[in-house]
Amino acid sequence: MSKLDSKTPKGPIKDQWTKHKNEINLVNPANKRHIDIIVVGTGLAGGAAAASLAEMGYKVKAFAYQDSPRRAHSIAAQGGINAAKNYQNDGDSTYRLFYDTVKGGDYRARESNVYRLAEVSANIIDQCVAQGVPFAREYGGLLDNRSFGGVLVSRTFYAKGQTGQQLLLGAYSAMNRQIGKGKITMYNRHEMMDIVKVDGKARGIIARNMITGEIEKHSAHAVVIASGGYGNVFFLSTNAMGSNASAAWKIHKKGAYFANPCYTQIHPTCVPRAGDFQSKLTLMSESLRNDGRIWVPKNMEDVMAIREGRKKPTDLSEDKRDYYLERRYPAFGNLVPRDVASRAAKERCDAGYGVNATGEAVYLDFKAAINRYGNEKAHVLGIHNPNDAKILELGEGVIEEKYGNLFQMYEKIIDENPYKTPMMIYPAVHYTMGGIWCDYNLMTTIPGCYAAGEANFSDHGANRLGASALMQGLADGYFVLPYTIGDYLADDIRTGPIPTDSPEFNAAAKEVTDQLEKLINIKGTKSVDSFHKRLGEVMWNKVGMSRNAQGLTEAMDEIKQIREEFWKDVRVPGGMNELNPELEKATRVADFLELGELFAKDALAREESCGGHFREESVELDGEQKGEAKRNDKDFAYVAAWEYKGNPREAVMHKEELEFNDIELKQRSYK
Numbered sequence: 001m002s003k004l005d006s007k008t009p010k011g012p013i014k015d016q017w018t019k020h021k022n023e024i025n026l027v028n029p030a031n032k033r034h035i036d037i038i039v040v041g042t043g044l045a046g047g048a049a050a051a052s053l054a055e056m057g058y059k060v061k062a063f064a065y066q067d068s069p070r071r072a073h074s075i076a077a078q079g080g081i082n083a084a085k086n087y088q089n090d091g092d093s094t095y096r097l098f099y100d101t102v103k104g105g106d107y108r109a110r111e112s113n114v115y116r117l118a119e120v121s122a123n124i125i126d127q128c129v130a131q132g133v134p135f136a137r138e139y140g141g142l143l144d145n146r147s148f149g150g151v152l153v154s155r156t157f158y159a160k161g162q163t164g165q166q167l168l169l170g171a172y173s174a175m176n177r178q179i180g181k182g183k184i185t186m187y188n189r190h191e192m193m194d195i196v197k198v199d200g201k202a203r204g205i206i207a208r209n210m211i212t213g214e215i216e217k218h219s220a221h222a223v224v225i226a227s228g229g230y231g232n233v234f235f236l237s238t239n240a241m242g243s244n245a246s247a248a249w250k251i252h253k254k255g256a257y258f259a260n261p262c263y264t265q266i267h268p269t270c271v272p273r274a275g276d277f278q279s280k281l282t283l284m285s286e287s288l289r290n291d292g293r294i295w296v297p298k299n300m301e302d303v304m305a306i307r308e309g310r311k312k313p314t315d316l317s318e319d320k321r322d323y324y325l326e327r328r329y330p331a332f333g334n335l336v337p338r339d340v341a342s343r344a345a346k347e348r349c350d351a352g353y354g355v356n357a358t359g360e361a362v363y364l365d366f367k368a369a370i371n372r373y374g375n376e377k378a379h380v381l382g383i384h385n386p387n388d389a390k391i392l393e394l395g396e397g398v399i400e401e402k403y404g405n406l407f408q409m410y411e412k413i414i415d416e417n418p419y420k421t422p423m424m425i426y427p428a429v430h431y432t433m434g435g436i437w438c439d440y441n442l443m444t445t446i447p448g449c450y451a452a453g454e455a456n457f458s459d460h461g462a463n464r465l466g467a468s469a470l471m472q473g474l475a476d477g478y479f480v481l482p483y484t485i486g487d488y489l490a491d492d493i494r495t496g497p498i499p500t501d502s503p504e505f506n507a508a509a510k511e512v513t514d515q516l517e518k519l520i521n522i523k524g525t526k527s528v529d530s531f532h533k534r535l536g537e538v539m540w541n542k543v544g545m546s547r548n549a550q551g552l553t554e555a556m557d558e559i560k561q562i563r564e565e566f567w568k569d570v571r572v573p574g575g576m577n578e579l580n581p582e583l584e585k586a587t588r589v590a591d592f593l594e595l596g597e598l599f600a601k602d603a604l605a606r607e608e609s610c611g612g613h614f615r616e617e618s619v620e621l622d623g624e625q626k627g628e629a630k631r632n633d634k635d636f637a638y639v640a641a642w643e644y645k646g647n648p649r650e651a652v653m654h655k656e657e658l659e660f661n662d663i664e665l666k667q668r669s670y671k
């Protein structure tokens with residue numbers, strides 16, 4: 001095991017980014033015109049990067065597997081985006097956002113990156129407002145904020161329950177301006193199949209035209225991977241069905257280290273699973289925890305009565321309910337961070353208090369908020385002594401304004417009216433904090449290859465706070481990469497166009513074609529999905545929230561076994577030279593089947609509980625955890641970056657020791 005250098009600038013943390021920007025190499029505007037950059041992914045991170053790099057003068061080629069950048073998974077983001085603007089005058093600051101993020105991530109994030117993230121967060125809001133993103137505003141016209149888990153301030157900017165969509169439209173408009181000027185060439189429906197290295201440097205990619213099946217070679221002086229997260233390794237997750245790990249995994253196999261693969265965010269507020277034939281889980285935004293109170297019945301008789309349909313949740317009086325988050329964490333209450341809320345929900349359900357047929361659901365109740373808002377609104381409207389029906393009507397109206405689309409979505413899925421009956425929620429796989437390791441400049445261990453957004457191992461340690469993914473993706477794309485990539489490209493101003501008829505490009509293209517042919521020619525008996533589902537079951541049962549050494553060891557063997565069966569018995573109908581969604585899925589599942597094993601190996605190496613994961617050996621009897629990193633707990637405070645060595649089992653870990661800066665962080669407790 002060797003140690004990794006993050007190349008974090010020296011000096012006080014608050015000066016590092018400014019100093020770094022002042023000192024790194026620049027490429028002058030005339031030279032930028034001679035430099036090509038490939039950006040894989042046009043979600044918020046890739047879209048922002050492509051637009052900014054082209055605006056600065058670079059020639060950009062952008063790739064996405066959807067038919068438009070507008071359909072990237074970022075569109076699904078509901079709740080909001082954080083920024084330390086302190087518009088609410090509630091004591092927010094760059095330092096507080098930095099502090100909350102490091103603490104929220106169980107002290108396992110690189111502090112220098114997090115500080116930079118907090119520093120540029122305010123610029124992101126200005127940038128997006130300038131693009132016309134319609135953030136929610138207060139009556140007077142000022143931007144509104146709400147609160148998310150793990151913080152004591154309101155710093156989340158939002159656009160109803162569609163924040164990701166509106167931000168993506170902003171990034172897409174900025175990209176489109178450059179597409180119109182010919183500065184970005186957009187390759188929709190093109191999937192990156194591999195990276196091409198020449199003399200050790202990233203010099204291009206092999207892409208498949210998903211409509212015609214043609215294998216194409218594209219060169220550039222640098223490659224940015226912004227291909228999103230890999231939560232779908234669990235089969236069931238809140239991610240879009242197409243979200244996959246392939247671009248990240250392919251660069252990993254060519255030399256990019258993969259960091260902290262086992263850090264998964266388990267989101268506490270998702271619609272519970274209905275049965276075995278489900279392929280997708282639906283998120284109910286965390287913003288709902290601003291107004292919803294989480295509870296389970298106090299008594300087992302009530303649990304059974306509810307499950308058997310003899311009682312409704314609304315039949316239970318207040319004294320029969322256990323608002324367990326408010327009870328255990330009075331300071332943060334229902335707004336504890338996601339990992340804490342998820343673990344607590346699982347703990348209650350494991351103890352038998354789950355309220356649906358499978359025993360995997362807790363309530364999220366808006367009754368108190370509806371009453372509160374109803375009374376407030378009646379007061380504003382000058383209605384004295386409103387009756388209960390009026391309060392309900394007014395209160396529901398306010399809730400509808402804030403979360404209407406989420407309530408509608410819930411009702412469509414569960415067929416119950418959440419204004420009248422509490423929602424049922426349960427934790428689900430949502431976000432992956434792990435990803436491609438990169439240094440302070442966001443460069444991976446392949447020179448000239450960068451990683452941005454959810455695809456990199458990011459700034460969130462073992463747990464991401466709500467509304468921080470959009471912030472990080474846009475920080476990477478709008479404000480970090482555009483500066484840092486020049487430091488590397490300054491050496492390429494005389495290189496000229498990179499030819500694609502070289503042995504390196506030909507060999508990579510052949511490797512891709514061979515793999516596709518192999519998949520088509522297996523002509524086995526089982527569908528791609530059947531293997532994916534089996535992988536997902538192992539991942540959730542043995543590598544998910546609860547883990548132990550024995551289960552993880554078994555999981556590694558089982559995943560290997562599923563992978564071997566896949567390569568013998570998968571059936572991929574159709575041909576290579578046509579639109580073939582099964583073939584696309586097969587290539588992605590093949591990669592998940594490798595990544596899953598590395599994921600389990602990483603989890604095995606992490607002996608402590610952290611983020612959304614319980615390491616069973618380290619859980620104490622009262623349900624509290626031991627092994628959570630404290631500030632001085634150097635044993636746990638590292639990034640595990642894995643180097644590929646022929647197969648996932650042989651991967652070698654390189655440790656990046658996390659440096660703690662001189663800023664004093666307070667106690668870890670959320671109580």
Ligand SMILES: Cc1cc2nc3c(=O)[nH]c(=O)nc-3n(C[C@H](O)[C@H](O)[C@H](O)COP(=O)(O)OP(=O)(O)OC[C@H]3O[C@@H](n4cnc5c(N)ncnc54)[C@H](O)[C@@H]3O)c2cc1C
Binds near residue numbers: 041455
């Ligand atoms: C339901 C849901 C709600 C969320 N809500 C919030 C929220 O309110 N606030 C928040 O901060 N975060 C939220 N998140 C997290 C956040 O949305 C994501 O982390 C973020 O949008 C990821 O952005 P990205 O640009 O990194 O990746 P994506 O948006 O996933 O984009 C990936 C891009 O890569 C492309 N791509 C992938 N592989 C290839 C390939 N091989 N070849 C070519 N192109 C490829 C895709 O076409 C796409 O353009 C939410 C997540 C989910 C699942």
